[in-house]
Amino acid sequence: MFKHLFKLIWNKRKQNFLFLSEILISFLVIFAVFSYLTYYYQNYRKPLGFEYEKVWSITYGNRQLPKDLDSLNTFYDNLTKSLKAMPQIEQVTYSGSNYPYSDSFMSTGLTHKGKKFNNVSDFRVSDDYQKVWNISLLEGRWFTPEDAVSKDRGVIINETLKTEMFGTQNAAGKFISDYNGANKLKVLGVIADVKMNGDFVPGNNAMFSRLDTGYLRWTNTALLKVRETADATFESKLYKLMATATNSSVEIQHVDEMRDARNKQTIIPMTIFIIIASFLIINVALGLFGVLWYNINKRKGEIGLRRAIGASGNAVSYQLVMESIILATMSLIVGCFFAIQFPLLNIYNVPASVYVISILISIVFIYALVFACSLYPGKQAAGIHPAIALHEE
Numbered sequence: 001m002f003k004h005l006f007k008l009i010w011n012k013r014k015q016n017f018l019f020l021s022e023i024l025i026s027f028l029v030i031f032a033v034f035s036y037l038t039y040y041y042q043n044y045r046k047p048l049g050f051e052y053e054k055v056w057s058i059t060y061g062n063r064q065l066p067k068d069l070d071s072l073n074t075f076y077d078n079l080t081k082s083l084k085a086m087p088q089i090e091q092v093t094y095s096g097s098n099y100p101y102s103d104s105f106m107s108t109g110l111t112h113k114g115k116k117f118n119n120v121s122d123f124r125v126s127d128d129y130q131k132v133w134n135i136s137l138l139e140g141r142w143f144t145p146e147d148a149v150s151k152d153r154g155v156i157i158n159e160t161l162k163t164e165m166f167g168t169q170n171a172a173g174k175f176i177s178d179y180n181g182a183n184k185l186k187v188l189g190v191i192a193d194v195k196m197n198g199d200f201v202p203g204n205n206a207m208f209s210r211l212d213t214g215y216l217r218w219t220n221t222a223l224l225k226v227r228e229t230a231d232a233t234f235e236s237k238l239y240k241l242m243a244t245a246t247n248s249s250v251e252i253q254h255v256d257e258m259r260d261a262r263n264k265q266t267i268i269p270m271t272i273f274i275i276i277a278s279f280l281i282i283n284v285a286l287g288l289f290g291v292l293w294y295n296i297n298k299r300k301g302e303i304g305l306r307r308a309i310g311a312s313g314n315a316v317s318y319q320l321v322m323e324s325i326i327l328a329t330m331s332l333i334v335g336c337f338f339a340i341q342f343p344l345l346n347i348y349n350v351p352a353s354v355y356v357i358s359i360l361i362s363i364v365f366i367y368a369l370v371f372a373c374s375l376y377p378g379k380q381a382a383g384i385h386p387a388i389a390l391h392e393e
Helices: 002-011 013-044 070-083 129-132 145-149 159-166 232-246 255-298 300-308 314-338 341-345 352-382 385-393
Strands: 055-060 087-096 107-112 115-125 137-140 154-160 175-178 184-191 204-209 221-226 249-255
Touching: 013 255, 013 314, 055 255, 070 087, 070 221, 070 232, 087 115, 087 129, 087 159, 107 159, 115 159, 129 221, 154 159, 159 184, 221 232, 232 249, 249 255, 249 341, 255 352, 300 314, 314 341, 314 352, 341 352
Parallel strands: 115 204, 154 184
Antiparallel strands: 055 221, 055 249, 087 221, 107 115, 107 175, 137 184, 154 204, 175 184
């Protein structure tokens, strides 16, 4: 049976070329669509790693702040006390500009046992940063005021970076180096991975350092964990307090609104991409349907002869469907050859599982599409009356 089908396909190789090309292009397009969706879905399923509800960010100018370090420390101590004295505020912390959903990125490099780790997100934070975001601590501890006088500079790393550096061993208490290997850094703790750039974007390797007096001059962000009683009236009062204290313009943002805006930057292009791909798939399906319909009409004589010598309608329909499935398989083999290069060459630095899942889904989708498009023309062919078909020939 299959030998006969391959012989028919080979004899009509010129007519089948269009069909093979359509399937190949369809597979590559669908593979791209599912790779895109699978990548974002896998990231979406990972835990966020922190709590953003009821967190406000305040950005202020730091040019009018005291230049003397002692005076600057006193200023921040007094500002923190004033903020915590407000009943609507639960926690207060300060950080660099690269806090969650801020669209700001700062990176550094690290070294451990001669191996370089590039593009590590570098966060400068104060002691209550973990409390504001409720970040899960997996090993060790968070920063304390005593770290300001410690002879070893302490850092906290995230779980992914810890696994790459230490494998399954504990990292707390061990030393790593900066990118040049000139300075030793003591790992104080390990936190769970955090997705700070949106629900659909994976968290990078991350390192947290304690805000020291030198970096405090450049700090211009306060992060507040507020209570349910914080309303617009309180926000107005907070604005006046910060503007007066810093003698600069102030911007207050709600982090949950920043998260929604950040996610839209991913969802909107994803929706547009899906709509375009859907129209393309519909066009491909109509094209396949038309090609199969045309081929069947061109083969009325052959089909009528088969029916005349005793072939049943189901056998004719089965033959046409199987021909389409075999042609689809030939195109999929070529398509898979190109698709498998993506995980093998680690293109776009995307996990191999994304490409493998996308290939499998695309294969199933193509088979379903070809089967659906060939089923009706196959049934139409099975209904051809042999005498009429032979008379037309």
